[in-house]
Every structure is written in C-alpha cells, then in structure tokens.
Amino acid sequence: MDTQIQSAYQEELSKLEQVNAIIDEQLEILQKFPRYHGPDVTEQLLESHREVTRQSLAIATVEPYFGRLDFQESGTDQIKPLYIGKTGVQHDVAGEPLVIDWRAPIASLFYSFTGGDDLASYDSPEGLIEGLVYLKRNMVIRKTILQRVVDTYNRASDNLAVTDEFLLYRLGENKDNRLRDIVSTIQAEQDQIIRSAKNTALIIQGVAGSGKTTVALHRLAFLLYQYRENIKAERMIIFAPNSMFLDYISGVLPELGVGNIQQTTFADWALQQLEHEVSLKDSTDALEYWFAVGPKRPQIDDLAPGRAKGSIQFKNKLHAYLVKYEEQFVPSGNYEAWSGCVLQETMIRDWFSTEYKHYPLMKRYDRVVARIKRWLEMQLDRAPSANMRKELKKSASAKLRAYLKKWPVHTPFTLYKEFLGDAATFKKKQVDVEDLAPLVYILAYFNGIESSDKFDHTVIDEAQDFSPFQVALLGQYTSNQSFTILGDLSQGIHAYQGIHHWDEFRVLFPEEQFGYYELTRSYRSTMEIIHYANAILASIGSSTTLAVPVFRSGEPVKVAQIAAVDRASKLLQIVDQLRTRDNDTIAFIARTAKECLTLHAELSKAGLEVSLILPKNKQYAGGISILPIYMAKGLEFDAVILMNVDQANYEQHTNDAKLLYVGCTRALHELIVIHQDTPSPLIDQIPRELYQQLS
Ligand SMILES: Nc1ncnc2c1ncn2[C@@H]1O[C@H](COP(=O)(O)OP(=O)(O)OP(=O)(O)O)[C@@H](O)[C@H]1O
Numbered sequence: 001m002d003t004q005i006q007s008a009y010q011e012e013l014s015k016l017e018q019v020n021a022i023i024d025e026q027l028e029i030l031q032k033f034p035r036y037h038g039p040d041v042t043e044q045l046l047e048s049h050r051e052v053t054r055q056s057l058a059i060a061t062v063e064p065y066f067g068r069l070d071f072q073e074s075g076t077d078q079i080k081p082l083y084i085g086k087t088g089v090q091h092d093v094a095g096e097p098l099v100i101d102w103r104a105p106i107a108s109l110f111y112s113f114t115g116g117d118d119l120a121s122y123d124s125p126e127g128l129i130e131g132l133v134y135l136k137r138n139m140v141i142r143k144t145i146l147q148r149v150v151d152t153y154n155r156a157s158d159n160l161a162v163t164d165e166f167l168l169y170r171l172g173e174n175k176d177n178r179l180r181d182i183v184s185t186i187q188a189e190q191d192q193i194i195r196s197a198k199n200t201a202l203i204i205q206g207v208a209g210s211g212k213t214t215v216a217l218h219r220l221a222f223l224l225y226q227y228r229e230n231i232k233a234e235r236m237i238i239f240a241p242n243s244m245f246l247d248y249i250s251g252v253l254p255e256l257g258v259g260n261i262q263q264t265t266f267a268d269w270a271l272q273q274l275e276h277e278v279s280l281k282d283s284t285d286a287l288e289y290w291f292a293v294g295p296k297r298p299q300i301d302d303l304a305p306g307r308a309k310g311s312i313q314f315k316n317k318l319h320a321y322l323v324k325y326e327e328q329f330v331p332s333g334n335y336e337a338w339s340g341c342v343l344q345e346t347m348i349r350d351w352f353s354t355e356y357k358h359y360p361l362m363k364r365y366d367r368v369v370a371r372i373k374r375w376l377e378m379q380l381d382r383a384p385s386a387n388m389r390k391e392l393k394k395s396a397s398a399k400l401r402a403y404l405k406k407w408p409v410h411t412p413f414t415l416y417k418e419f420l421g422d423a424a425t426f427k428k429k430q431v432d433v434e435d436l437a438p439l440v441y442i443l444a445y446f447n448g449i450e451s452s453d454k455f456d457h458t459v460i461d462e463a464q465d466f467s468p469f470q471v472a473l474l475g476q477y478t479s480n481q482s483f484t485i486l487g488d489l490s491q492g493i494h495a496y497q498g499i500h501h502w503d504e505f506r507v508l509f510p511e512e513q514f515g516y517y518e519l520t521r522s523y524r525s526t527m528e529i530i531h532y533a534n535a536i537l538a539s540i541g542s543s544t545t546l547a548v549p550v551f552r553s554g555e556p557v558k559v560a561q562i563a564a565v566d567r568a569s570k571l572l573q574i575v576d577q578l579r580t581r582d583n584d585t586i587a588f589i590a591r592t593a594k595e596c597l598t599l600h601a602e603l604s605k606a607g608l609e610v611s612l613i614l615p616k617n618k619q620y621a622g623g624i625s626i627l628p629i630y631m632a633k634g635l636e637f638d639a640v641i642l643m644n645v646d647q648a649n650y651e652q653h654t655n656d657a658k659l660l661y662v663g664c665t666r667a668l669h670e671l672i673v674i675h676q677d678t679p680s681p682l683i684d685q686i687p688r689e690l691y692q693q694l695s
Pocket residue numbers: 167170171179180181182185186187190206207208209210211212213214215488491523524633634635636665
C-alpha cells in the first residue's frame with residue numbers, strides 16, 4: 001500500500017470508529033426509551049419520529065456511509081468533509097449532520113461531479129449553491145468494518161480524472177438471487193432521472209443492464225424523501241412482469257429504508273379491481289402459443305388481439321360505446337305509481353342528466369332510484385287515510401319493481417361482452433390479459449375513481465410490453481401524471497401486445513409534464529458479452545441505440561456444438577468449469593417451456609441440483625436454474641448458458657433476434673451459446689473475433 005493510500009485508510013478508520021460509537025450510543029438511548037402506545041396525539045407523533053430514527057440508525061449501524069466529498073462553498077473559507085450514507089444521521093451535540101442522506105440536495109454533488117477543476121454546483125431550496133470539490137472518496141464498509149478506500153478524485157494530486165475504478169470493483173462482484181441498491185455508485189445520468197420532479201411522467205428507454213429497474217426503485221426512495229409531506233409509500237405502486245421478478249427486486253427498497261410500496265403485476269391489480277368477477281386464462285398456454293417455433297410460429301401484426309385491444313382506437317371505441325350506453329340508460333316511459341299518479345320520464349331524465357350529472361354512472365343510478373323512492377313517499381303521504389296509504393303503497397311498490405326492471409343491469413364483464421358482440425368468446429368468465437384494461441375501464445366509468453384510491457406515483461417496469469390502453473388506464477388512477485415508465489424496445493419480445501415506439505405512450509401525456517431519457521451505458525455484462533449481443537441486434541438492422549459497455553473485460557463468449565447424445569455430461573463439465581471461475585448463479589436459458597422440462601429431467605438425472613423456473617413460479621432461489629427465455633427478462637445471472645440456438649429455433653427474424661438479445665444480456669460475467677445442429681443465422685454471422693469456438 002503506498003503511503004498516501006495508507007494514510008487515507010488510517011484517517012477513515014479513526015473517523016469510522018468515531019461515527020460508529022456515536023451511532024451506537026444514539027441507538028442504545030432510543031432502544032431503551034419506552035415505546036408509547038397511548039392516545040396522546042403529540043406523544044404518538046414523537047414516538048413515530050423516534051421509530052423512524054431507530055430504523056435509520058439500524059441501517060446506519062451496518063454501513064454508516066459509503067462516500068465522502070470535501071466541498072468548499074463559494075464565499076466561505078472552510079473545506080467541509082461531507083459523509084454520505086443510505087440514511088442521514090444527526091450529530092446530537094454539534095448540530096451538524098454526521099452523515100448526509102444520499103437523497104439530500106447537497107449529496108447530489110457526489111453523483112453529478114465528474115471531475116475537473118471547474119466549480120461544481122447543486123440545487124438547494126435556497127437556490128443554486130456553487131463551490132469547489134477537493135476530494136471524492138468511495139468506501140466499502142461491511143458490518144462496521146472498513147474494507148476499502150478508493151479516491152476517485154483528489155484536487156491535490158496530479159491525476160484529476162475521475163476513474164471508474166470503484167464502479168468496476170462493484171460490477172465485478174458476484175450476484176446472489178436479489179437485485180441490490182447502487183447508492184454508492186449511482187452514475188450522473190442515472191442520478192438525473194432519480195432526482196426528477198414528482199409530477200412528471202418519465203419514460204426511460206435504456207439498453208439491457210443500464211440500471212432501469214434499479215434507477216426506478218431509487219427514484220421511489222428519492223420521491224418519498226423529497227416529498228415526504230405529500231406522498232405516502234402505501235400509495236405508490238410498481239407494476240412488473242411477473243411475481244418472480246417482483247421477488248427478485250424485493251430487496252432493494254428495504255435496503256434503502258423504504259417499506260410498504262405496493263408491488264404487483266398488471267393482471268393481479270386489474271383482477272383485484274374487478275373483485276375477481278373474471279379470471280385469467282392460464283398464461284402458460286398463451287406464452288407457449290406466442291413463442292412457438294416452426295410451423296406453429298404465430299402471425300404477429302397489429303391485428304394480434306393484444307395489439308388491437310390494447311390500442312387507443314379500441315379504448316376510444318369502448319368509450320364511445322359507454323357514452324351511448326349512458327345516454328340510453330334511462331328507460332323510456334313514465335313511472336306510474338297508481339292510476340293518475342305519474343312521475344314523468346322527462347323529470348327522471350332531468351334528475352339523471354342534469355342534477356346528478358357530476359356523479360359517475362352507477363352513483364347517478366343509485367341517486368335517481370333513491371329520489372324516485374322519496375317522490376313516492378311524498379305521494380303516499382297525501383293519501384287520505386292510513387289504510388288507503390297501505391293499499392296504494394302495495395301496488396306502487398310492485399309497479400316500482402317492474403319499472404326498475406326496465407333499467408339496464410350490467411357488470412363490467414356483461415357489458416364488455418355486449419360491446420364485443422360476436423367477437424366475445426369467453427368460457428366460464430375466463431379472459432385474456434388484453435381484456436383486463438377494457439374491463440377496468442368500464443368499471444372506472446361505472447363507479448368513478450375516488451381520489452383516495454389514486455396512486456401518488458406509478459412505476460411500470462418492462463413497459464415496452466404494456467399497451468397504450470393499459471398505460472392510459474393507469475393514468476386515470478395516478479395523480480398528477482406522476483409516472484416512471486421504463487423499458488427497452490430492443491427487448492420487446494412480446495410483440496403481440498407491446499408497443500413499437502415510445503411515442504405510443506408519449507401522446508398520452510401533456511407535453512409539459514413529460515420527460516424522456518435514454519440510458520445507453522450497460523453496467524451488467526462484460527464488454528465481450530455486450531459486443532456479442534449487439535452483433536445480434538445489428539444483424540437485423542435494428543434502429544435502436546446499441547448498448548455501450550463499461551470497460552469491464554472478462555472471459556470471451558463461447559460457442560459450442562453439443563449433440564443430443566451425452567448432452568448432460570458435457571453440460572455438467574461446463575457447469576463445473578463455470579463454478580471454478582466463481583460463478584455462483586448460473587442459468588440455462590431455453591426457447592420454450594417444453595425444452596426446459598426435457599433439459600431439467602436430463603440434468604437432474606445426471607445429478608445436478610437445478611431449479612426449473614416456469615410462469616407459475618413466484619420465487620427465484622439463485623443457484624443453478626433452467627428457464628424459458630421469456631421468463632428471463634429483467635433477471636441476471638453470473639453466467640448464462642443459452643441452449644438450442646439452432647436455425648430451427650431462432651430464424652433470421654426480428655422477434656427471434658430480440659429473444660436472443662434478451663438471453664445474452666442476462667449474463668454478468670460469462671456467456672456460453674450452445675447449438676445442436678445448424679446454428680441460428682443470427683449467431684452464425686457474428687464476426688469470429690467476438691467469440692471463441694469450443695471444440
Ligand atoms: N450505477 C451502478 N452502479 C453499480 N451497478 C449498477 C449501476 N447501474 C446498474 N448497475 C447494475 O447493473 C445491473 C443491471 O441493472 P438493472 O437490472 O436495474 O438494469 P435494467 O436496465 O433494468 O436491465 P434489463 O433491461 O436488462 O432488465 C444490476 O446488477 C445493477 O446492480
């Protein structure tokens with residue numbers, strides 16, 4: 001260790017001891033403080049404040065901070081060392097913050113500063129603050145032990161360039177079965193997104209591994225910090241493609257000290273709104289249908305049900321139908337309670353269309369019926385005798401029942417069926433996923449959406465697979481267009497339902513409340529893997545921006561032909577080699593679920609402990625997995641073995657290229673591509689220098 005590094009390490013070591021001692025002391029005092037459960041509101045508030053501090057300190061005891069920035073604000077002569085951590089810690093005595101929360105305005109300097117002599121600045125509530133950065137230091141602290149100190153900028157030294165050394169160190173680490181927070185290495189382009197104002201709909205187009213999911217989760221943590229008076233975690237929601245993906249990302253928010261955010265899939269959310277009036281057809285069948293190969297390959301165009309029913313044209317058609325339905329809602333004819341006692345249709349219509357106009361349809365209906373009943377009571381009160389009243393009431397009630405029967409009675413499902421007419425082919429109220437947005441739309445039209453039911457912020461992950469109708473619907477359920485919508489068109493493998501261009505969503509939002517960002521740097525995979533994956537996209541003349549890898553080099557991509565006979569033993573050898581190079585999570589990715597089942601049987605028989613991941617799975621356990629490519633989206637593994645990359649499986653076809661691209665970019669450190677017979681043309685044309693052929 002050279003002396004400069006050594007003295008930096010010593011300096012930080014003693015600082016850490018100091019900070020740890022203060023945190024321990026504060027936590028001990030708070031832990032001893034009796035919990036308040038009584039009725040006094042002020043005491044309750046104080047207790048909830050203490051609880052928040054307790055939780056923050058508990059996070060800080062493990063890793064109090066990860067960075068230090070020495071900053072001299074212009075106009076002052078003091079260079080202040082600022083320590084930045086996952087949560088802020090106040091110094092009880094000095095009144096100065098001991099550790100600054102990474103979300104605080106001043107902490108943004110740590111992320112936005114990219115070196116150089118010039119003044120740095122950040123936005124504070126008081127306006128723009130400028131000054132000079134003297135030192136930017138990254139630290140790794142694990143369980144209160146200082147493990148690593150890396151200076152990425154030091155004004156006093158000759159080398160003024162900020163290097164990626166610390167980032168590369170982080171990226172080179174192995175992954176377990178959970179996505180992690182990135183607070184210590186958020187990059188400037190990611191930070192800009194994370195700190196975007198609340199009331200904007202952000203669309204983030206990011207190449208595979210650019211940190212979209214991670215950034216969206218950090219944005220939630222930022223919004224909760226920045227707008228803590230106005231928004232609540234319980235009223236924020238994340239939509240993700242499947243339950244297993246939700247399980248995979250479930251660690252990040254607690255690591256950031258954020259709990260209680262709703263996390264769901266669009267289908268689960270919609271079914272819950274509909275109070276399970278309908279159920280969903282088994283998605284396994286649909287997925288196998290859309291991802292079938294050979295003669296069973298489906299025709300995918302704008303007439304595919306997902307595209308058609310997900311379009312804004314379809315929504316407009318449904319809307320027009322609902323408007324008409326509402327116009328014709330009041331039945332023709334008067335209500336005659338008894339001979340000569342008539343409530344005119346015009347009066348009923350007037351109540352419905354004018355007086356209760358501001359209510360949603362079903363509430364108007366309820367109000368009008370209540371009004372008719374009140375009218376009837378008033379008429380009955382005029383009856384000359386109690387007996388007469390009783391008589392009249394009997395017949396009036398029967399007539400009222402008959403009259404009310406003339407009013408339409410529909411649930412969202414029954415009306416939707418009528419709307420579709422002959423095109424409705426539902427068995428046992430089982431619907432496809434593309435029917436859910438129209439059904440919830442009808443429900444919202446019927447009942448309206450209470451403002452208390454609206455989300456403060458909505459995140460849509462893998463949004464390229466959402467339809468414009470789904471996003472427009474969620475727009476109705478989200479206050480102030482506060483959205484983070486993220487995805488990658490190059491990974492749009494569900495072409496039968498997803499979008500082809502972000503403009504399909506853009507038009508749904510007012511221009512002034514809309515923001516579009518592109519992330520092109522890929523942090524997940526090594527350069528070798530990214531170059532190989534990019535070559536697949538290039539072969540189909542993809543117009544999307546290709547991923548730029550960070551400069552992290554690893555093993556070459558390997559391609560091997562393995563015949564069906566003796567396949568298991570060869571694959572076992574590959575797994576062994578991968579393990580000797582410290583790859584912990586390894587995935588076999590195949591094209592269809594059927595292939596996965598066969599492979600699982602073969603490998604299990606050969607003694608390999610391997611878990612099969614199919615659409616119904618809710619958890620991802622790590623270790624060695626086998627999964628179809630469409631389930632692999634959003635996940636990552638230390639090493640990926642792409643199976644059966646044969647001509648028959650992956651043709652020279654945009655959708656197949658996207659599938660392969662998704663498969664390749666799941667790998668962090670190593671990628672092995674296997675074919676049985678003739679290789680897919682998509683990999684066959686890749687320049688030889690981009691991979692190594694295994695014999
Ligand atoms: N600034 C960063 N510092 C360290 N690691 C990062 C950074 N940004 C992203 N990563 C890592 O890169 C990987 C990919 O991140 P993430 O899954 O969020 O990307 P994504 O864009 O959603 O990917 P995909 O579209 O392929 O699903 C993760 O392992 C994440 O921790």
